[in-house]
Amino acid sequence: xxxxxxxxxxxxxxxxxxxxxxxxxxxxxxxxxxxxxxxxxxxxxxxxxxxxxxxxxxxxxxxxxxxxxxxxxxxxxxxxxxxxxxxxxxxxxxxxxxxxxxxxxxxxxxxxxxxxxxxxxxxxxxxxxxxxxxxxxxxxxxxxxxxxxxxxxxxxxxxxxxxxxxxxxxxxxxxxxxxxxxxxxxxxxxxxxxxxxxxxxxxxxxxxxxxxxxxxxxxxxxxxxxxxxxx
Numbered sequence: 001x002x003x004x005x006x007x008x009x010x011x012x013x014x015x016x017x018x019x020x021x022x023x024x025x026x027x028x029x030x031x032x033x034x035x036x037x038x039x040x041x042x043x044x045x046x047x048x049x050x051x052x053x054x055x056x057x058x059x060x061x062x063x064x065x066x067x068x069x070x071x072x073x074x075x076x077x078x079x080x081x082x083x084x085x086x087x088x089x090x091x092x093x094x095x096x097x098x099x100x101x102x103x104x105x106x107x108x109x110x111x112x113x114x115x116x117x118x119x120x121x122x123x124x125x126x127x128x129x130x131x132x133x134x135x136x137x138x139x140x141x142x143x144x145x146x147x148x149x150x151x152x153x154x155x156x157x158x159x160x161x162x163x164x165x166x167x168x169x170x171x172x173x174x175x176x177x178x179x180x181x182x183x184x185x186x187x188x189x190x191x192x193x194x195x196x197x198x199x200x201x202x203x204x205x206x207x208x209x210x211x212x213x214x215x216x217x218x219x220x221x222x223x224x225x226x227x228x229x230x231x
């Protein structure tokens with residue numbers, strides 16, 4: 001019986017090492033805090049958080065969305081402008097979005113949805129993926145709030161797959177309540193605080209790879225000590 005225990009422990013250790021390797025292949029957290037455009041610069045921070053092997057959380061944290069007089073909101077202005085747009089490296093097949101804020105993409109008089117078309121935002125070019133709204137054009141139909149959603153791709157998705165279109169990584173059509181215009185984020189920094197709203201609570205109950213490795217190592221040490229005692 002004691003001979004089998006080290007084998008079992010080694011299996012636990014191997015699982016821990018495997019999970020660690022899998023975790024290491026996931027994309028890092030990326031933060032985009034510098035933006036330029038027709039609105040004053042640096043209107044908000046975008047954070048990319050790896051959720052799992054096929055899903056990335058996107059949080060667009062605008063400077064001030066506090067009611068009753070929020071500073072910025074997403075809108076349609078017609079022409080080649082969409083509320084939010086970005087590029088993904090690789091195939092756009094099997095790409096979908098789940099909206100966490102506003103929940104379900106619904107903000108009363110408009111609904112956000114993901115599209116792999118209509119991703120233009122003059123003067124920052126075109127993008128392969130866009131977040132569109134069913135609301136009418138103009139500041140009166142804007143969504144004044146942070147935009148948080150999950151992007152999934154059936155073939156796998158990493159934070160490294162969010163790439164520039166040659167001009168910027170992200171672009172948004174924004175209003176400050178009176179003036180409208182496009183804004184673009186063209187520089188990224190690795191690291192930052194993860195989007196905690198993007199990660200389901202259930203993940204906190206799943207052992208982390210490092211914890212699994214510690215458990216395996218502890219069991220292995222205990223088995224060796226017990227075997228020496230028996231011998």
